[in-house]
Amino acid sequence: MRDKIVAGNWKMNNDLAQTEDLLGNLKNQWQEKEGVRVIVAPPFTNLYHAFDSLRDWPIDVAAQNMNENKSGAFTGEISAQMLTSIGVKTVILGHSERRAIYKETDELLAKKVDAALENEMEVIFCVGEELSDRKTERHFDLVKAQLEKGLFHLSAKNWDKVVIAYEPVWAIGTGETASPEQAQEMHAFIRKTIAGKYGQELAGKVAILYGGSVKPDNAQEIFAKEDVDGGLIGGASLKAADFLAIVNAF
Numbered sequence: 001m002r003d004k005i006v007a008g009n010w011k012m013n014n015d016l017a018q019t020e021d022l023l024g025n026l027k028n029q030w031q032e033k034e035g036v037r038v039i040v041a042p043p044f045t046n047l048y049h050a051f052d053s054l055r056d057w058p059i060d061v062a063a064q065n066m067n068e069n070k071s072g073a074f075t076g077e078i079s080a081q082m083l084t085s086i087g088v089k090t091v092i093l094g095h096s097e098r099r100a101i102y103k104e105t106d107e108l109l110a111k112k113v114d115a116a117l118e119n120e121m122e123v124i125f126c127v128g129e130e131l132s133d134r135k136t137e138r139h140f141d142l143v144k145a146q147l148e149k150g151l152f153h154l155s156a157k158n159w160d161k162v163v164i165a166y167e168p169v170w171a172i173g174t175g176e177t178a179s180p181e182q183a184q185e186m187h188a189f190i191r192k193t194i195a196g197k198y199g200q201e202l203a204g205k206v207a208i209l210y211g212g213s214v215k216p217d218n219a220q221e222i223f224a225k226e227d228v229d230g231g232l233i234g235g236a237s238l239k240a241a242d243f244l245a246i247v248n249a250f
């Protein structure tokens, strides 16, 4: 049985007061949903506040990024050790916004993955194609290359700390969702690619989340697909009612 996960990526949204509001609303409206793990990923400034506030709640807190180095002259950066020191044990790496806007390469991401795992953190590793890749039918090759370059140097034992998030870039924040069939097709491909390298048994245990305009009204049909193990939610995670409706869509 694979983990079912719904993770909210708050991106660069919410100051401290807004974070307090959102955390309060999540708690007030919370309904236990057995078998579904819930994660929220606030910006760095609110990470400790969120972690502390959710300490006694079944909601995990993740970082949206981290630096691959241990410490030193890297102005503006945050290390894995700093994250774990405040209790944060999960990090999103390779989000398409980091890849596209901040030019994070597969090679850099492989180093970040290593740094996270060395610190016993869990990684939510994002992959996904641009619209032009899909139009030219390069989407499978591209996602395969992202997996190979970012993760396939890992040993099998590291994979219990890896979650994959498939996010087609053309569906992020656009209101255009991949159809449940498109999501299933790519998720099955990702699992097959992992099985090709590490074997069926390991691949069958890896949680693969879908991200890209998931909303309360489309979550259920996406989550119903065999290889979709949850979602990485952007915009809809900023409203407690919408986010919890997505959690309850399982």
Ligand SMILES: O=C[C@H](O)COP(=O)(O)O
Pocket: 009, 095, 167, 171, 172, 173, 174, 175, 211, 212, 213, 214, 232, 233, 234, 235, 236
């Ligand atoms: O990390 C989350 C994804 O980028 C999806 O964002 P979205 O739900 O706003 O499309």
